[in-house]
Amino acid sequence: MSEANYQIQEKELIESDIAEYLNRHETKDLLRLLTCGSVDDGKSTLIGRLLYDSHMIYEDQLEKVAKDSKVYGTTGEDFDPALLTDGLKAEREQGITIDVAYRYFSTDKRKFIIADCPGHEQYTRNMATGASTCNLAVILIDARYGVIRQTKRHSFICSLLGIRHVIVAVNKMDLVDWSEQRYNEIVKDYNAFVGRLGFSDIHFIPMSALKGDNVVEHSDNLSWYDGPTFLHHLENVNIATDRNLIDMRLPVQYVLRPNLDFRGFSGTLASGVIRIGDKVASLPSRQESKIKAIYGPDGAIQEAFAPQAVTVTLEDEIDVSRGNMLVPVKNIPHIGNEFEAMVVWMHEDAAKSGKSYLIKHTSSMVPGVLSSVRYKVDVNTMKREQDDSTLQDSDSQEARSLELNEIGRCHLTLHRPIAFDSYERNRTTGAFIIVDRMTNVTVGAGMIIDRIVAKEKNAAPVSKNIVKSDSLVSAEDRQNLLNQKGSTLWLTGLSGSGKSTVARQLERELTDMGHACYILDGDNVRHGLNRDLGFSAEDRSENIRRIAEVSRLFNDAGIIVITAFISPTVQDRKGAREIIGEGFVEVFVDTPLEICEQRDPKGLYKKARAGEIPQFTGISAPYEPPVNPEIVLNAADAPVEDSVDAIVSKLRDDGIIG
Missing domain, CATH: 2.40.30.10 (Translation factors)
Structure with missing residues (x-):
């Protein structure tokens, strides 16, 4: 429906049935979105152009902006759409966005609340505030500069705050002569780094916010682009499935x-x-x-x-x-007084480990202690910062701090239990704010990861009054009894690569040969030992650590362990090797992604492509192939029997079996 016809119908409805008119607008779907990007990427200009071209600006506002454009505008004497949102005097004088500016508008399909967020790094807290309630993020990229540090920083923060839908607006295409090649380069660069983030829906739109190309109407200058305009995508993006209607809270x-x-x-x-x-x-x-x-x-x-x-x-x-x-009764969240969370610090006074604060969670206010800052995250590179310079001594991990606008993973201990979910599952019961007990000022905001407190690798046991005991049966005794050495065959590869198939056939072969062995399979282990772990990076690492510890115990008993885990990172597999020791044999099941996706035995790739499974290895999360595995199997073409024979041959060569 054209805008003119829509306005006519609205006017007729007001005259004939005002109650129906009000009900229609009251029951419209509401989409909350934010715009973010580097300074001068055109965030405020895009919103102003959207409001202007969709006829959502009153005449007196237009008149005032037209006058201000001559004083504060960045377009010479022409109309400057950015001034519709840059409301603070300091913003107009500097030509930047400082605070979060909220704007409301409505079309015949949907209502919108737009948060125009600042691009400067020192206003990270302001951006986190704006993103906390949004369904969709608009990340602007200047076509001249492409993907830069601020682009990655804003994408990381949006992912951290649980936003699933993203529009990557490649702006200022007029300044690169509407180049399709330049647009494709930016799309490729953005996709290259965004795989590790949890977005389920990413859409790219080339545009010129200042001139209005592809904002509301399609542009002849971008005839090579056949996708929707910016407004059309906003009106039709599906956010209904984002709402958690399963866990009543x-x-x-x-x-x-x-x-x-x-x-x-x-x-x-x-x-x-x-x-x-x-x-x-x-x-x-x-x-x-x-x-x-x-x-x-x-x-x-x-x-x-x-x-x-x-x-x-x-x-x-x-x-x-x-x-x-x-x-x-049958769907109860976590209940406890300890959890870990990603915290955005919002105050000039740094977060101090061991300091007492008030934790505001849903409708409860509970005293608590910031027990430790485990690590900080560089928001520009998305890498962990090990702030060892702040440690009190080489063994202490309690002295790390968070400064203004910094983000870190923290361990919090409350004075009494609360009921909570992980933020990924529930953005309301998984979020909290931190309040200073003396000033009553909000100093931080947090997103709960889980109730599990992940331990540092090689950390000492929590219990102090324990001593390792020795067995009266030696490793040599078990080797002579079983005619084999305890070892772990660590099969790694993509989902659908054939790990489990090879593992099961290998277990059958070794058993028929008279050797004691046992399979630890990823899905089976998550039904019992690791049922409390999810698929975040931290939970994946803890999953591998526990499996390695169990494998080592099996190996001490002389048993050959066969594992079948994706274990996507080199670091996690290195940790498993360090735990298990010399009995560790890494087996890389090297099957190309396209073959694994064709097989898709559990239908997981299809769900991952549809955005139903975030952080899926090979699609939205990376897989790091082994550097120097003991065995490489080509499971795409070779029969499973050949793979089993290769492993058995290696076990004989290493003296693990006779």
Whole structure:
């Protein structure tokens, strides 16, 4: 529908049925987005052009901007769209964005709230604030300069804040003569580094925000581009699946007692759906009851979903108060007083390990201690910074600090337990802010990783009163008994490469030869030993560490262990080799990605391509092939029997089996 026809229909609807007009606009889908990019990439200009070309600016605003364009504008005497959003006097004088500017507009399909975020590194906290509630990020790239440090920094922060949808706006195409070749170079460069981030939907659009090309209308200057315009993509991007409607979480904000006969619990649903008759538990006490009634703004309702504000009553008189959380009996989040989180520090006074703060989580305020800053992240390179210069001594890891605008992984300990999810699963129950106890100022914001406190490699055991004991049976005794040496065959490769197939056939062959062996398979282990681990980088590393420890115990018993794990990083496999020792045999199942994707035995590649599985190795996360593996198997062409024979031959050559 053209803009003119839309305006005519709106006018007719206002005259004929004002109630229907108001209801139509009230029930529109809402998309929250932010714009980010380097200084002068055109963030404010893009928003101003979008508002201007979609006729969302009042005449008095246009008149004022036209006057300001002559004083503060960067386009000479011409209209400067950036001044529609750069509202602060300092922003207009410097020609930059300093604070987050929010703008609202609406089309016939959707309502929008735009956060125009600053590009300077010293305003990282402002950008994190703007990104925390957004569904989509618009990352602008100046076509003249391409992907730069700020591009990577903003992409990392957007990923950290849980944004899944990204529009990469390749701006100022008019300054590179509308070059398709230059556009393709930028697309290639951006895709090369973004694979390690958790975006499920990335869309590239070439444009000129100043001139309006591909912002609202298609541009003849970019005829080689056949994708949607910027506004069209905003109106049609699917965000419905982003909302967590599985895990019902109702943080209680207020206990409503209008009279002696009514006791309701009010709050905004953080996620999920709640219905009359649902069995719920009050956390952290775990007392159970059923939903008796649900009340919305207009009275009693049968069900509600996030992010509706509701009041519920229960069938039983159980203890529920502000700060508690109502959840399904069979779907309970983590409950504990320790967790790890990525923290963005927002105050001039540095975060200090061991200092006490107030932790504001959903509707509860709990005293807690910032136990340690495990590491900081360089937001420009996305690499960890080991701040060893701040350590009190060579054995201490407790003295690291976070300065203003820095981001780090921290371990927090609260004075009492709370109910929480990981931020990746739930952006409400997985987020918190840190408040200074003396000044009551918000000094930091955090995203919970998990309740598991990952340990440093080679760290000492938590328990101090333990001593390793020796066995009366030596390694030689076990070798003579079993006629073999304990060892671990570490099969690594992409999903679908054939690791498990080779491992199972090898186990059958060795058993038939009279050798004691056992398979540790990735999926099987995650059903038991590692059921508490997810697929973040930290959880993957912990998964490999635990498997290596178990393998070493098997090897001490003289058993041959066969593992089948993707184990995508060289560092993790190196750690496994150090734990297991000389019995470690690395086997690289070298199958090309295209072959693995054709096989796709579990349908995982298809889901990864659709954005349903973030951080999937080979698609959205990298795989680092072994540098010097003991065995390389070509499982794409060779029969599985040939692969098994190659491994058995190696075991004989090394004296592991006779």
